[in-house]
Amino acid sequence: xxxxxxxxxxxxxxxxxxxxxxxxxxxxxxxxxxxxxxxxxxxxxxxxxxxxxxxxxxxxxxxxxxxxxxxxxxxxxxxxxxxxxxxxxxxxxxxxxxxxxxxxxxxxxxxxxxxxxxxxxxxxxxxxxxxxxxxxxxxxxxxxxxxxxxxxxxxxxxxxxxxxxxxxxxxxxxxxxxxxxxxxxxxxxxxxxxxxxxxxxxxxxxxxxxxxxxxxxxxxxxxxxxxxxxxxxxxxxxxxxxxxxxxxxxxxxxxxxxxxxxxxxxxxxxxxxxxxxxxxxxxxxxxxxxxxxxxxxxxxxxxxxxxxxxxxxxxxxxxxxxxxxxxxxxxxxxxxxxxxxxxxxxxxxxxxxxxxxxxxxxxxxxxxxxxxxxxxxxxxxxxxxxxxxxxxxxxxxxxxxxxxxxxxxxxxxxxxxxxxxxxxxxxxxxxxxxxxxxxxxxxxxxxxxxxxxxxxxxxxxxxxxxxxxxxxxxxxxxxx
Amino acid sequence: xxxxxxxxxxxxxxxxxxxxxxxxxxxxxxxxxxxxxxxxxxxxxxxxxxxxxxxxxxxxxxxxxxxxxxxxxxxxxxxxxxxxxxxxxxx
Numbered sequence: 001x002x003x004x005x006x007x008x009x010x011x012x013x014x015x016x017x018x019x020x021x022x023x024x025x026x027x028x029x030x031x032x033x034x035x036x037x038x039x040x041x042x043x044x045x046x047x048x049x050x051x052x053x054x055x056x057x058x059x060x061x062x063x064x065x066x067x068x069x070x071x072x073x074x075x076x077x078x079x080x081x082x083x084x085x086x087x088x089x090x091x092x093x094x095x096x097x098x099x100x101x102x103x104x105x106x107x108x109x110x111x112x113x114x115x116x117x118x119x120x121x122x123x124x125x126x127x128x129x130x131x132x133x134x135x136x137x138x139x140x141x142x143x144x145x146x147x148x149x150x151x152x153x154x155x156x157x158x159x160x161x162x163x164x165x166x167x168x169x170x171x172x173x174x175x176x177x178x179x180x181x182x183x184x185x186x187x188x189x190x191x192x193x194x195x196x197x198x199x200x201x202x203x204x205x206x207x208x209x210x211x212x213x214x215x216x217x218x219x220x221x222x223x224x225x226x227x228x229x230x231x232x233x234x235x236x237x238x239x240x241x242x243x244x245x246x247x248x249x250x251x252x253x254x255x256x257x258x259x260x261x262x263x264x265x266x267x268x269x270x271x272x273x274x275x276x277x278x279x280x281x282x283x284x285x286x287x288x289x290x291x292x293x294x295x296x297x298x299x300x301x302x303x304x305x306x307x308x309x310x311x312x313x314x315x316x317x318x319x320x321x322x323x324x325x326x327x328x329x330x331x332x333x334x335x336x337x338x339x340x341x342x343x344x345x346x347x348x349x350x351x352x353x354x355x356x357x358x359x360x361x362x363x364x365x366x367x368x369x370x371x372x373x374x375x376x377x378x379x380x381x382x383x384x385x386x387x388x389x390x391x392x393x394x395x396x397x398x399x400x401x402x403x404x405x406x407x408x409x410x411x412x413x414x415x416x417x418x419x420x421x422x423x424x425x426x427x428x429x430x431x432x433x434x435x436x437x438x439x440x441x442x443x444x445x446x447x448x449x450x451x452x453x454x455x456x457x458x459x460x461x462x463x464x465x466x467x468x469x470x471x472x473x474x475x476x477x478x479x480x
Numbered sequence: 481x482x483x484x485x486x487x488x489x490x491x492x493x494x495x496x497x498x499x500x501x502x503x504x505x506x507x508x509x510x511x512x513x514x515x516x517x518x519x520x521x522x523x524x525x526x527x528x529x530x531x532x533x534x535x536x537x538x539x540x541x542x543x544x545x546x547x548x549x550x551x552x553x554x555x556x557x558x559x560x561x562x563x564x565x566x567x568x569x570x571x
Contacts, residue, residue, distance in 0.1 A: 141486040197489040206487040237547030288487040470547040
Protein backbone atom coordinates (compact mmCIF):
# COMPACT_ATOMS: atom_id res chain seq x y z
CA UNK A 1 0.00 0.00 0.00
CA UNK A 2 2.35 2.65 -1.25
CA UNK A 3 1.40 6.28 -1.01
CA UNK A 4 -0.21 7.22 -4.32
CA UNK A 5 1.27 10.11 -6.26
CA UNK A 6 -1.05 13.09 -6.14
CA UNK A 7 -1.64 15.09 -9.33
CA UNK A 8 -0.72 18.77 -9.13
CA UNK A 9 -3.53 21.30 -8.96
CA UNK A 10 -6.74 20.98 -6.97
CA UNK A 11 -7.72 17.61 -5.54
CA UNK A 12 -11.13 16.85 -4.07
CA UNK A 13 -12.16 13.73 -2.13
CA UNK A 14 -15.87 12.98 -1.82
CA UNK A 15 -18.31 10.13 -1.21
CA UNK A 16 -21.83 9.62 -2.47
CA UNK A 17 -23.06 8.73 1.00
CA UNK A 18 -22.58 12.35 2.15
CA UNK A 19 -25.29 15.00 1.58
CA UNK A 20 -22.71 17.80 1.55
CA UNK A 21 -20.69 15.99 -1.15
CA UNK A 22 -23.89 15.56 -3.18
CA UNK A 23 -24.51 19.28 -2.69
CA UNK A 24 -21.05 20.25 -4.01
CA UNK A 25 -21.22 17.90 -7.02
CA UNK A 26 -22.23 20.74 -9.39
CA UNK A 27 -19.72 23.08 -7.68
CA UNK A 28 -16.89 20.70 -8.54
CA UNK A 29 -17.94 20.78 -12.18
CA UNK A 30 -17.92 24.56 -12.02
CA UNK A 31 -14.45 24.63 -10.44
CA UNK A 32 -13.14 22.20 -13.03
CA UNK A 33 -14.40 24.46 -15.87
CA UNK A 34 -13.44 27.84 -14.42
CA UNK A 35 -10.38 27.43 -12.14
CA UNK A 36 -6.93 28.29 -13.39
CA UNK A 37 -5.54 24.94 -12.28
CA UNK A 38 -6.74 21.40 -13.04
CA UNK A 39 -9.10 19.58 -10.68
CA UNK A 40 -8.90 15.87 -9.85
CA UNK A 41 -11.76 14.23 -7.95
CA UNK A 42 -11.56 11.01 -5.94
CA UNK A 43 -14.63 9.15 -4.70
CA UNK A 44 -14.47 6.90 -1.66
CA UNK A 45 -17.55 4.83 -2.34
CA UNK A 46 -18.69 5.18 -5.95
CA UNK A 47 -16.51 6.15 -8.94
CA UNK A 48 -19.62 7.18 -10.95
CA UNK A 49 -20.14 9.99 -8.45
CA UNK A 50 -20.36 12.97 -8.85
CA UNK A 51 -22.32 12.70 -12.09
CA UNK A 52 -21.71 16.41 -12.72
CA UNK A 53 -17.96 15.77 -13.19
CA UNK A 54 -18.54 12.58 -15.14
CA UNK A 55 -17.53 10.47 -12.15
CA UNK A 56 -14.30 10.40 -10.19
CA UNK A 57 -11.11 8.43 -9.69
CA UNK A 58 -11.87 5.26 -7.79
CA UNK A 59 -10.63 5.44 -4.20
CA UNK A 60 -12.72 2.59 -2.87
CA UNK A 61 -9.49 0.90 -1.63
CA UNK A 62 -9.03 4.22 0.27
CA UNK A 63 -5.31 4.34 -0.51
CA UNK A 64 -5.50 8.07 -1.31
CA UNK A 65 -7.79 8.83 1.61
CA UNK A 66 -5.58 6.99 4.13
CA UNK A 67 -2.44 8.58 2.70
CA UNK A 68 -4.03 12.01 3.17
CA UNK A 69 -5.21 11.07 6.69
CA UNK A 70 -8.64 12.46 5.86
CA UNK A 71 -11.16 13.05 8.60
CA UNK A 72 -13.89 14.78 6.59
CA UNK A 73 -15.43 14.75 3.10
CA UNK A 74 -15.58 16.76 1.04
CA UNK A 75 -11.94 17.75 1.43
CA UNK A 76 -10.37 20.07 -1.12
CA UNK A 77 -6.58 20.22 -1.37
CA UNK A 78 -3.95 22.08 -3.30
CA UNK A 79 -1.03 19.98 -4.52
CA UNK A 80 2.32 21.25 -5.72
CA UNK A 81 5.03 18.85 -6.94
CA UNK A 82 3.02 15.93 -5.59
CA UNK A 83 2.82 17.44 -2.09
CA UNK A 84 -0.22 18.84 -0.36
CA UNK A 85 0.23 22.52 0.40
CA UNK A 86 -3.22 23.44 1.77
CA UNK A 87 -6.67 21.96 2.46
CA UNK A 88 -10.19 22.97 3.36
CA UNK A 89 -13.03 20.71 4.50
CA UNK A 90 -16.82 20.79 4.20
CA UNK A 91 -18.63 23.41 2.13
CA UNK A 92 -18.19 27.15 2.70
CA UNK A 93 -18.72 29.41 -0.28
CA UNK A 94 -16.23 32.02 0.93
CA UNK A 95 -13.51 29.46 1.62
CA UNK A 96 -14.07 27.64 -1.68
CA UNK A 97 -14.00 30.87 -3.69
CA UNK A 98 -10.77 32.01 -2.03
CA UNK A 99 -9.18 28.54 -2.28
CA UNK A 100 -10.05 27.94 -5.94
CA UNK A 101 -9.78 31.55 -7.10
CA UNK A 102 -13.20 31.23 -8.72
CA UNK A 103 -15.66 34.01 -7.82
CA UNK A 104 -19.44 33.66 -7.70
CA UNK A 105 -19.54 29.89 -7.07
CA UNK A 106 -22.78 27.99 -6.81
CA UNK A 107 -25.31 30.77 -6.72
CA UNK A 108 -28.26 28.65 -5.53
CA UNK A 109 -26.51 26.83 -2.66
CA UNK A 110 -26.52 27.68 1.02
CA UNK A 111 -23.40 29.51 2.19
CA UNK A 112 -22.27 26.79 4.54
CA UNK A 113 -22.70 23.06 5.19
CA UNK A 114 -20.44 20.92 7.41
CA UNK A 115 -18.88 17.86 5.83
CA UNK A 116 -19.34 14.19 6.76
CA UNK A 117 -16.91 11.67 8.23
CA UNK A 118 -14.39 10.21 5.82
CA UNK A 119 -14.77 6.43 5.37
CA UNK A 120 -11.27 6.12 6.77
CA UNK A 121 -12.72 7.13 10.14
CA UNK A 122 -14.96 4.06 10.27
CA UNK A 123 -13.34 1.97 13.05
CA UNK A 124 -14.03 -1.33 11.29
CA UNK A 125 -12.48 -0.08 8.04
CA UNK A 126 -9.49 1.41 9.86
CA UNK A 127 -8.94 -1.85 11.73
CA UNK A 128 -9.19 -3.93 8.57
CA UNK A 129 -6.72 -1.60 6.87
CA UNK A 130 -4.26 -1.89 9.76
CA UNK A 131 -4.60 -5.67 9.57
CA UNK A 132 -3.90 -5.72 5.83
CA UNK A 133 -0.84 -3.56 6.33
CA UNK A 134 0.32 -5.77 9.22
CA UNK A 135 -0.18 -8.93 7.19
CA UNK A 136 2.22 -7.65 4.58
CA UNK A 137 4.96 -7.45 7.22
CA UNK A 138 4.61 -11.09 8.29
CA UNK A 139 7.47 -13.36 7.28
CA UNK A 140 6.20 -16.84 8.15
CA UNK A 141 5.50 -19.24 5.32
CA UNK A 142 1.86 -19.14 4.22
CA UNK A 143 -0.05 -22.35 3.74
CA UNK A 144 -3.19 -22.17 1.69
CA UNK A 145 -5.69 -24.88 2.49
CA UNK A 146 -7.85 -26.41 -0.20
CA UNK A 147 -11.54 -25.62 -0.32
CA UNK A 148 -12.39 -29.12 0.80
CA UNK A 149 -9.82 -29.17 3.58
CA UNK A 150 -10.97 -28.93 7.20
CA UNK A 151 -8.70 -26.44 8.94
CA UNK A 152 -8.73 -28.25 12.30
CA UNK A 153 -7.81 -31.54 10.66
CA UNK A 154 -5.19 -29.86 8.49
CA UNK A 155 -3.38 -28.60 11.60
CA UNK A 156 -3.46 -32.03 13.23
CA UNK A 157 -2.10 -33.60 10.06
CA UNK A 158 0.83 -31.20 10.01
CA UNK A 159 1.78 -32.20 13.53
CA UNK A 160 1.25 -28.76 15.10
CA UNK A 161 -1.08 -29.90 17.87
CA UNK A 162 -0.43 -31.15 21.40
CA UNK A 163 -3.48 -33.34 20.91
CA UNK A 164 -6.10 -30.69 21.62
CA UNK A 165 -7.75 -28.55 18.95
CA UNK A 166 -5.94 -25.41 17.82
CA UNK A 167 -7.16 -21.98 16.75
CA UNK A 168 -6.19 -21.58 13.06
CA UNK A 169 -3.31 -19.04 12.87
CA UNK A 170 -4.64 -16.89 10.04
CA UNK A 171 -2.63 -13.78 9.10
CA UNK A 172 -5.48 -11.63 10.45
CA UNK A 173 -5.40 -13.30 13.87
CA UNK A 174 -1.60 -13.16 14.05
CA UNK A 175 -1.63 -9.42 13.29
CA UNK A 176 -4.16 -8.90 16.07
CA UNK A 177 -1.99 -10.99 18.41
CA UNK A 178 1.09 -8.90 17.56
CA UNK A 179 -0.80 -5.79 18.64
CA UNK A 180 -0.36 -7.16 22.17
CA UNK A 181 3.31 -6.18 22.18
CA UNK A 182 5.37 -3.18 21.10
CA UNK A 183 8.20 -5.50 20.09
CA UNK A 184 9.12 -5.82 16.43
CA UNK A 185 7.58 -8.99 14.95
CA UNK A 186 10.96 -9.88 13.46
CA UNK A 187 12.92 -9.43 16.70
CA UNK A 188 14.67 -12.66 17.61
CA UNK A 189 13.57 -13.48 21.12
CA UNK A 190 15.75 -16.51 21.80
CA UNK A 191 16.99 -19.85 20.53
CA UNK A 192 14.43 -22.53 21.24
CA UNK A 193 15.63 -26.03 22.14
CA UNK A 194 16.01 -28.78 21.26
CA UNK A 195 16.76 -27.68 17.70
CA UNK A 196 18.15 -24.32 18.95
CA UNK A 197 16.51 -22.33 16.19
CA UNK A 198 16.08 -18.59 16.21
CA UNK A 199 12.58 -17.70 17.29
CA UNK A 200 10.96 -14.39 16.38
CA UNK A 201 8.16 -12.54 18.13
CA UNK A 202 6.03 -13.44 15.09
CA UNK A 203 6.57 -17.20 15.51
CA UNK A 204 5.64 -16.93 19.18
CA UNK A 205 2.54 -14.94 18.22
CA UNK A 206 1.51 -17.65 15.74
CA UNK A 207 1.77 -20.32 18.43
CA UNK A 208 -0.03 -18.06 20.92
CA UNK A 209 -2.93 -17.76 18.47
CA UNK A 210 -3.06 -21.53 18.11
CA UNK A 211 -3.00 -21.95 21.90
CA UNK A 212 -6.03 -19.68 22.20
CA UNK A 213 -4.33 -16.61 23.74
CA UNK A 214 -5.72 -13.10 23.60
CA UNK A 215 -3.29 -10.38 22.41
CA UNK A 216 -2.88 -8.97 25.92
CA UNK A 217 -1.40 -12.30 27.07
CA UNK A 218 1.41 -12.14 24.51
CA UNK A 219 3.90 -10.21 26.71
CA UNK A 220 3.60 -12.94 29.36
CA UNK A 221 4.11 -15.65 26.75
CA UNK A 222 7.20 -13.84 25.42
CA UNK A 223 8.69 -13.58 28.91
CA UNK A 224 7.92 -17.25 29.55
CA UNK A 225 9.67 -18.32 26.34
CA UNK A 226 12.67 -16.17 27.28
CA UNK A 227 12.82 -17.72 30.74
CA UNK A 228 12.42 -21.27 29.43
CA UNK A 229 15.24 -20.91 26.93
CA UNK A 230 17.93 -19.86 29.41
CA UNK A 231 20.83 -22.16 30.20
CA UNK A 232 19.79 -22.12 33.89
CA UNK A 233 16.26 -23.31 33.25
CA UNK A 234 17.50 -25.91 30.77
CA UNK A 235 14.38 -26.52 28.72
CA UNK A 236 16.29 -28.99 26.56
CA UNK A 237 17.01 -31.31 29.46
CA UNK A 238 13.57 -30.82 30.96
CA UNK A 239 12.04 -31.85 27.67
CA UNK A 240 14.34 -34.82 27.18
CA UNK A 241 14.13 -36.27 30.67
CA UNK A 242 12.29 -39.50 31.41
CA UNK A 243 10.98 -37.74 34.55
CA UNK A 244 7.50 -36.17 34.81
CA UNK A 245 8.39 -32.50 34.96
CA UNK A 246 7.50 -29.70 32.62
CA UNK A 247 7.59 -25.93 32.87
CA UNK A 248 5.24 -24.56 35.55
CA UNK A 249 4.55 -20.83 35.19
CA UNK A 250 3.79 -18.57 38.15
CA UNK A 251 2.74 -15.08 37.04
CA UNK A 252 3.05 -12.10 39.38
CA UNK A 253 2.29 -8.41 39.33
CA UNK A 254 -0.61 -6.17 38.28
CA UNK A 255 -0.78 -7.78 34.84
CA UNK A 256 -2.37 -10.87 36.36
CA UNK A 257 -5.42 -8.77 37.31
CA UNK A 258 -5.33 -6.77 34.07
CA UNK A 259 -5.57 -9.86 31.87
CA UNK A 260 -7.94 -11.70 34.18
CA UNK A 261 -5.78 -14.56 35.40
CA UNK A 262 -7.05 -16.85 38.13
CA UNK A 263 -5.26 -17.04 41.48
CA UNK A 264 -8.34 -18.11 43.44
CA UNK A 265 -10.71 -21.04 43.33
CA UNK A 266 -9.30 -23.82 41.13
CA UNK A 267 -6.27 -21.64 40.27
CA UNK A 268 -4.27 -24.65 39.14
CA UNK A 269 -7.20 -26.21 37.31
CA UNK A 270 -9.27 -25.48 34.23
CA UNK A 271 -11.70 -22.69 33.49
CA UNK A 272 -9.58 -19.58 33.01
CA UNK A 273 -8.51 -18.67 29.50
CA UNK A 274 -5.32 -16.81 30.42
CA UNK A 275 -4.06 -19.50 32.80
CA UNK A 276 -4.86 -22.23 30.30
CA UNK A 277 -3.52 -20.68 27.12
CA UNK A 278 -0.34 -18.95 28.31
CA UNK A 279 1.12 -22.22 29.58
CA UNK A 280 -0.03 -23.99 26.44
CA UNK A 281 1.54 -21.36 24.18
CA UNK A 282 4.96 -21.98 25.73
CA UNK A 283 4.58 -25.73 25.15
CA UNK A 284 3.52 -25.16 21.53
CA UNK A 285 6.56 -22.94 20.89
CA UNK A 286 8.84 -25.69 22.19
CA UNK A 287 6.98 -28.24 20.08
CA UNK A 288 6.68 -26.34 16.84
CA UNK A 289 9.62 -23.93 16.78
CA UNK A 290 12.06 -25.96 18.87
CA UNK A 291 10.99 -29.28 17.39
CA UNK A 292 10.56 -30.94 20.80
CA UNK A 293 7.87 -33.59 20.58
CA UNK A 294 6.74 -36.41 22.85
CA UNK A 295 8.25 -39.71 21.76
CA UNK A 296 11.06 -37.89 19.96
CA UNK A 297 13.22 -35.65 22.16
CA UNK A 298 10.58 -35.70 24.90
CA UNK A 299 11.34 -39.09 26.46
CA UNK A 300 9.09 -38.93 29.53
CA UNK A 301 8.34 -42.37 30.95
CA UNK A 302 4.82 -41.38 32.02
CA UNK A 303 4.58 -37.61 31.53
CA UNK A 304 1.74 -35.78 33.22
CA UNK A 305 -1.25 -33.63 32.19
CA UNK A 306 0.50 -30.44 33.36
CA UNK A 307 2.63 -30.70 30.24
CA UNK A 308 -0.33 -29.52 28.16
CA UNK A 309 -0.31 -26.35 30.22
CA UNK A 310 0.56 -25.42 33.80
CA UNK A 311 0.24 -21.72 34.56
CA UNK A 312 -1.36 -19.76 37.37
CA UNK A 313 -1.26 -16.36 39.02
CA UNK A 314 -0.16 -15.92 42.58
CA UNK A 315 -2.69 -14.45 45.02
CA UNK A 316 -0.72 -11.39 46.10
CA UNK A 317 -3.02 -9.65 48.56
CA UNK A 318 -1.79 -11.78 51.42
CA UNK A 319 0.17 -11.87 54.67
CA UNK A 320 3.31 -13.23 53.01
CA UNK A 321 5.14 -11.30 50.32
CA UNK A 322 4.60 -12.74 46.84
CA UNK A 323 7.10 -14.92 45.04
CA UNK A 324 8.49 -12.22 42.75
CA UNK A 325 9.16 -9.88 45.68
CA UNK A 326 10.94 -12.68 47.51
CA UNK A 327 13.03 -13.15 44.36
CA UNK A 328 14.12 -9.52 44.24
CA UNK A 329 11.48 -7.77 42.12
CA UNK A 330 9.23 -4.88 43.12
CA UNK A 331 5.59 -5.63 43.89
CA UNK A 332 4.41 -3.53 40.92
CA UNK A 333 6.68 -5.33 38.46
CA UNK A 334 5.12 -8.01 36.28
CA UNK A 335 7.04 -11.26 36.19
CA UNK A 336 6.79 -14.86 35.20
CA UNK A 337 8.67 -17.51 37.17
CA UNK A 338 9.35 -20.91 35.64
CA UNK A 339 9.73 -24.00 37.77
CA UNK A 340 10.47 -27.48 36.44
CA UNK A 341 7.57 -29.13 38.18
CA UNK A 342 5.71 -32.41 38.22
CA UNK A 343 2.01 -32.61 38.97
CA UNK A 344 0.43 -31.19 42.09
CA UNK A 345 -0.42 -33.41 45.02
CA UNK A 346 -2.43 -32.52 48.03
CA UNK A 347 -1.45 -31.91 51.64
CA UNK A 348 -4.32 -32.18 54.06
CA UNK A 349 -4.18 -30.79 57.59
CA UNK A 350 -7.55 -29.80 58.94
CA UNK A 351 -6.59 -29.95 62.60
CA UNK A 352 -3.46 -27.81 63.06
CA UNK A 353 -4.17 -24.30 64.31
CA UNK A 354 -0.60 -23.49 65.35
CA UNK A 355 2.20 -22.74 62.92
CA UNK A 356 4.46 -25.20 64.75
CA UNK A 357 2.11 -28.08 64.07
CA UNK A 358 1.24 -27.11 60.50
CA UNK A 359 4.91 -26.62 59.66
CA UNK A 360 5.61 -30.18 60.80
CA UNK A 361 2.87 -31.39 58.47
CA UNK A 362 4.44 -29.56 55.55
CA UNK A 363 7.90 -30.86 56.43
CA UNK A 364 6.70 -34.47 56.56
CA UNK A 365 5.00 -34.15 53.20
CA UNK A 366 7.82 -32.20 51.55
CA UNK A 367 10.30 -34.81 52.68
CA UNK A 368 8.65 -37.37 50.43
CA UNK A 369 9.32 -35.27 47.31
CA UNK A 370 10.69 -37.75 44.74
CA UNK A 371 11.75 -40.07 47.58
CA UNK A 372 11.89 -39.57 51.37
CA UNK A 373 15.49 -40.77 51.42
CA UNK A 374 16.83 -38.48 48.68
CA UNK A 375 18.18 -35.10 49.83
CA UNK A 376 19.22 -32.17 47.62
CA UNK A 377 18.44 -33.92 44.35
CA UNK A 378 14.94 -32.56 43.72
CA UNK A 379 13.44 -29.10 44.26
CA UNK A 380 9.84 -28.48 45.30
CA UNK A 381 7.18 -25.79 45.27
CA UNK A 382 4.63 -25.46 48.04
CA UNK A 383 1.38 -23.82 46.94
CA UNK A 384 -0.13 -22.72 50.22
CA UNK A 385 -3.85 -22.07 50.38
CA UNK A 386 -5.55 -19.10 52.08
CA UNK A 387 -6.84 -21.16 55.01
CA UNK A 388 -3.41 -22.63 55.73
CA UNK A 389 -1.69 -19.26 55.33
CA UNK A 390 -4.15 -17.79 57.83
CA UNK A 391 -2.61 -20.01 60.54
CA UNK A 392 0.73 -18.25 59.97
CA UNK A 393 -0.84 -14.81 59.71
CA UNK A 394 -2.74 -15.27 62.99
CA UNK A 395 0.49 -16.30 64.75
CA UNK A 396 2.58 -13.56 63.12
CA UNK A 397 4.95 -15.94 61.35
CA UNK A 398 6.63 -14.26 58.39
CA UNK A 399 7.51 -16.18 55.26
CA UNK A 400 11.19 -16.02 56.30
CA UNK A 401 10.31 -17.50 59.71
CA UNK A 402 8.42 -20.34 58.03
CA UNK A 403 11.35 -21.03 55.73
CA UNK A 404 13.71 -21.18 58.69
CA UNK A 405 11.47 -23.48 60.74
CA UNK A 406 10.56 -25.85 57.93
CA UNK A 407 14.20 -25.93 56.82
CA UNK A 408 15.24 -27.04 60.32
CA UNK A 409 12.71 -29.87 60.17
CA UNK A 410 14.02 -30.97 56.78
CA UNK A 411 17.54 -31.82 57.91
CA UNK A 412 17.92 -35.51 57.12
CA UNK A 413 20.04 -37.79 59.27
CA UNK A 414 22.53 -39.70 57.11
CA UNK A 415 22.01 -42.98 58.95
CA UNK A 416 18.33 -42.78 58.10
CA UNK A 417 18.77 -42.19 54.38
CA UNK A 418 21.73 -44.34 53.32
CA UNK A 419 21.06 -47.15 50.91
CA UNK A 420 19.43 -50.04 52.78
CA UNK A 421 18.27 -47.94 55.74
CA UNK A 422 14.63 -48.53 56.72
CA UNK A 423 14.66 -51.62 54.53
CA UNK A 424 14.82 -49.55 51.33
CA UNK A 425 17.66 -49.99 48.88
CA UNK A 426 17.22 -46.47 47.42
CA UNK A 427 19.11 -43.77 49.27
CA UNK A 428 22.43 -41.95 49.48
CA UNK A 429 25.80 -43.76 49.43
CA UNK A 430 27.09 -45.24 52.66
CA UNK A 431 29.74 -42.49 52.85
CA UNK A 432 27.01 -40.03 53.92
CA UNK A 433 26.01 -42.04 57.02
CA UNK A 434 27.59 -39.64 59.52
CA UNK A 435 26.33 -36.47 57.81
CA UNK A 436 23.17 -34.43 58.10
CA UNK A 437 21.83 -33.30 54.74
CA UNK A 438 19.09 -30.78 53.93
CA UNK A 439 16.18 -32.01 51.84
CA UNK A 440 16.41 -28.96 49.59
CA UNK A 441 19.40 -27.05 48.27
CA UNK A 442 19.50 -23.28 48.82
CA UNK A 443 17.03 -21.82 46.33
CA UNK A 444 15.45 -25.20 45.76
CA UNK A 445 12.26 -24.64 47.73
CA UNK A 446 9.67 -22.26 46.24
CA UNK A 447 6.54 -21.01 47.92
CA UNK A 448 3.47 -19.67 46.13
CA UNK A 449 0.11 -18.62 47.51
CA UNK A 450 -3.08 -19.39 45.62
CA UNK A 451 -6.45 -21.01 45.90
CA UNK A 452 -10.01 -20.54 47.02
CA UNK A 453 -11.01 -19.33 50.45
CA UNK A 454 -12.29 -22.69 51.68
CA UNK A 455 -10.18 -25.78 52.21
CA UNK A 456 -7.45 -26.60 54.73
CA UNK A 457 -5.43 -28.11 51.91
CA UNK A 458 -2.25 -27.03 50.21
CA UNK A 459 -0.37 -28.46 47.27
CA UNK A 460 3.16 -29.63 46.66
CA UNK A 461 4.76 -30.10 43.30
CA UNK A 462 8.06 -31.85 43.14
CA UNK A 463 10.77 -30.55 40.86
CA UNK A 464 13.37 -32.16 38.66
CA UNK A 465 17.15 -32.62 38.86
CA UNK A 466 17.95 -29.52 40.83
CA UNK A 467 20.15 -26.50 40.25
CA UNK A 468 23.20 -26.60 37.99
CA UNK A 469 22.79 -30.35 37.53
CA UNK A 470 19.38 -29.87 35.97
CA UNK A 471 17.13 -26.86 36.23
CA UNK A 472 17.21 -23.62 38.19
CA UNK A 473 13.97 -21.67 38.56
CA UNK A 474 14.09 -18.51 36.45
CA UNK A 475 12.10 -15.28 36.87
CA UNK A 476 11.77 -12.83 33.97
CA UNK A 477 10.14 -9.43 33.93
CA UNK A 478 7.24 -9.14 31.52
CA UNK A 479 7.95 -6.37 29.01
CA UNK A 480 5.31 -4.67 26.92
CA UNK B 481 -10.03 -20.76 1.18
CA UNK B 482 -8.07 -20.43 4.43
CA UNK B 483 -4.51 -19.20 4.70
CA UNK B 484 -2.52 -20.25 7.75
CA UNK B 485 0.90 -19.10 8.94
CA UNK B 486 3.45 -21.82 9.57
CA UNK B 487 4.12 -22.10 13.33
CA UNK B 488 7.26 -24.19 12.89
CA UNK B 489 10.88 -23.26 12.35
CA UNK B 490 10.34 -24.01 8.63
CA UNK B 491 13.42 -26.19 8.63
CA UNK B 492 13.84 -29.79 7.65
CA UNK B 493 16.38 -31.71 9.66
CA UNK B 494 19.46 -32.65 7.70
CA UNK B 495 20.71 -36.21 7.69
CA UNK B 496 24.32 -37.13 8.18
CA UNK B 497 26.09 -40.34 7.28
CA UNK B 498 27.30 -42.35 10.23
CA UNK B 499 31.04 -42.51 10.62
CA UNK B 500 32.41 -45.74 9.12
CA UNK B 501 32.55 -48.58 11.66
CA UNK B 502 36.01 -50.14 12.22
CA UNK B 503 36.28 -53.84 11.43
CA UNK B 504 38.29 -54.38 14.56
CA UNK B 505 39.17 -52.41 17.69
CA UNK B 506 42.81 -53.48 17.42
CA UNK B 507 45.03 -50.40 17.41
CA UNK B 508 42.20 -47.96 18.04
CA UNK B 509 41.69 -45.57 20.93
CA UNK B 510 38.30 -46.04 22.56
CA UNK B 511 36.69 -43.15 24.46
CA UNK B 512 34.29 -43.99 27.25
CA UNK B 513 31.84 -41.16 27.88
CA UNK B 514 30.06 -41.18 31.21
CA UNK B 515 27.04 -38.88 31.01
CA UNK B 516 27.10 -38.84 34.86
CA UNK B 517 23.85 -40.64 35.34
CA UNK B 518 23.76 -42.85 38.41
CA UNK B 519 25.77 -46.09 37.98
CA UNK B 520 26.97 -45.27 34.51
CA UNK B 521 30.46 -45.64 35.96
CA UNK B 522 29.71 -49.27 36.95
CA UNK B 523 29.00 -50.12 33.34
CA UNK B 524 31.94 -48.18 31.94
CA UNK B 525 34.41 -49.52 34.53
CA UNK B 526 33.61 -53.04 33.35
CA UNK B 527 33.86 -52.08 29.68
CA UNK B 528 37.23 -50.44 30.41
CA UNK B 529 38.45 -53.62 32.08
CA UNK B 530 37.41 -55.77 29.15
CA UNK B 531 38.99 -53.42 26.61
CA UNK B 532 42.22 -53.11 28.59
CA UNK B 533 42.46 -56.91 28.77
CA UNK B 534 42.53 -56.89 24.98
CA UNK B 535 45.28 -54.32 24.92
CA UNK B 536 43.10 -51.52 23.62
CA UNK B 537 43.80 -47.93 24.64
CA UNK B 538 40.94 -46.46 26.67
CA UNK B 539 40.31 -42.81 27.52
CA UNK B 540 37.66 -41.77 30.01
CA UNK B 541 35.43 -38.70 29.65
CA UNK B 542 32.45 -37.35 31.57
CA UNK B 543 29.75 -34.80 30.86
CA UNK B 544 29.36 -32.14 33.58
CA UNK B 545 25.68 -33.09 33.87
CA UNK B 546 23.49 -35.68 32.19
CA UNK B 547 20.70 -33.11 31.69
CA UNK B 548 22.49 -30.98 29.11
CA UNK B 549 24.16 -31.71 25.78
CA UNK B 550 27.89 -32.39 26.04
CA UNK B 551 29.86 -29.13 25.84
CA UNK B 552 31.36 -28.49 22.43
CA UNK B 553 34.92 -28.56 23.80
CA UNK B 554 34.35 -32.02 25.21
CA UNK B 555 32.91 -33.25 21.91
CA UNK B 556 35.88 -31.80 20.09
CA UNK B 557 38.37 -33.41 22.48
CA UNK B 558 36.74 -36.82 22.10
CA UNK B 559 36.65 -36.54 18.32
CA UNK B 560 40.32 -35.62 18.09
CA UNK B 561 41.62 -38.20 20.58
CA UNK B 562 39.44 -41.22 19.90
CA UNK B 563 38.59 -43.50 17.01
CA UNK B 564 35.54 -44.94 18.73
CA UNK B 565 33.33 -43.72 21.57
CA UNK B 566 31.06 -45.68 23.88
CA UNK B 567 28.50 -43.68 25.83
CA UNK B 568 26.88 -44.97 29.01
CA UNK B 569 23.23 -44.12 29.47
CA UNK B 570 22.48 -45.74 32.81
CA UNK B 571 20.24 -45.38 35.83
